[in-house]
Amino acid sequence: MLLAIDAGNTNVVFALLDGRDIRARWRIATDPRRTADEYAVWLNQLLMLEGYSIGDVDAVIIATVVPRALHNLQVLAEKYFKVTALVAGQAPAEWGVELDVEEPASVGADRVVNVIAAHHLYEGDLIVIDFGTATTFDVVDYQGSYKGGIIAPGINLSLDALVTAAAKLPKIAIAPPENRSVIGRTTEAQMHIGVFWGYVAMMEGLVARIRSEIGRPAKVISTGGLAALFDENSDIFDAIAPDLTIMGLALLHERSLKN
Numbered sequence: 001m002l003l004a005i006d007a008g009n010t011n012v013v014f015a016l017l018d019g020r021d022i023r024a025r026w027r028i029a030t031d032p033r034r035t036a037d038e039y040a041v042w043l044n045q046l047l048m049l050e051g052y053s054i055g056d057v058d059a060v061i062i063a064t065v066v067p068r069a070l071h072n073l074q075v076l077a078e079k080y081f082k083v084t085a086l087v088a089g090q091a092p093a094e095w096g097v098e099l100d101v102e103e104p105a106s107v108g109a110d111r112v113v114n115v116i117a118a119h120h121l122y123e124g125d126l127i128v129i130d131f132g133t134a135t136t137f138d139v140v141d142y143q144g145s146y147k148g149g150i151i152a153p154g155i156n157l158s159l160d161a162l163v164t165a166a167a168k169l170p171k172i173a174i175a176p177p178e179n180r181s182v183i184g185r186t187t188e189a190q191m192h193i194g195v196f197w198g199y200v201a202m203m204e205g206l207v208a209r210i211r212s213e214i215g216r217p218a219k220v221i222s223t224g225g226l227a228a229l230f231d232e233n234s235d236i237f238d239a240i241a242p243d244l245t246i247m248g249l250a251l252l253h254e255r256s257l258k259n
Helices: 036-049 067-080 109-121 155-165 187-214 227-231 244-258
Strands: 002-007 011-018 021-029 059-064 125-131 134-140 146-153 218-224
Touching: 002 067, 002 244, 011 244, 021 036, 036 067, 059 067, 059 109, 059 244, 109 125, 109 134, 109 146, 109 218, 109 244, 125 187, 125 227, 125 244, 134 187, 146 155, 146 187, 155 187, 187 218, 187 227, 218 227, 218 244
Parallel strands: 002 059, 125 218
Antiparallel strands: 002 011, 011 021, 125 134, 134 146
């Protein structure tokens, strides 16, 4: 079975796959100081709870946007799973797609993996929105080439910055306001409107601008923890793909076996 690891800025997601079928998934806060031994103790217990063992894993693939986290994850694969981990974007798990941007090496691994999966799953021009620490908009054309995109502060980052900078503003949850009015009558209501509907307006406005620039119809695919929440309050999404990154890693692993 394949252990796919997506190391992001906030969390590291581990997914156990049988082919392309996800059998289990877990997440832990990203900490580059966490050792391979610590990962192994944590994973071993979770595997057993799902009825698996370390011995069931015969391949590991890693995508990371946190370079300092990579080494310990590679040691985890070698020491406990007895395999050499594939690293997304490196031989033999090269991208296999054109990165048609000025600085291809600077594109985050998670974004390229998302593009690979989105192009595999959906036809035509695509806009992939990933709600993570940052919210990213990635454009992939109908041929599967990555054309660029947008990086915006994640909604949690935006809220944290607002609360930190303004002493009298309270901490609020990320949730839709009680109604669709955009005239708040309390401080908390005004914050909910500004954060939530402001974010929806930002997404809708950027998607409209991207579509206009592409000049062709483009489907919008969303992924990440808040995708479903925003889908309930906006009609810009054509599909929700919560496991897009993991699917992309599974596809990269399949390609590596053919190389």
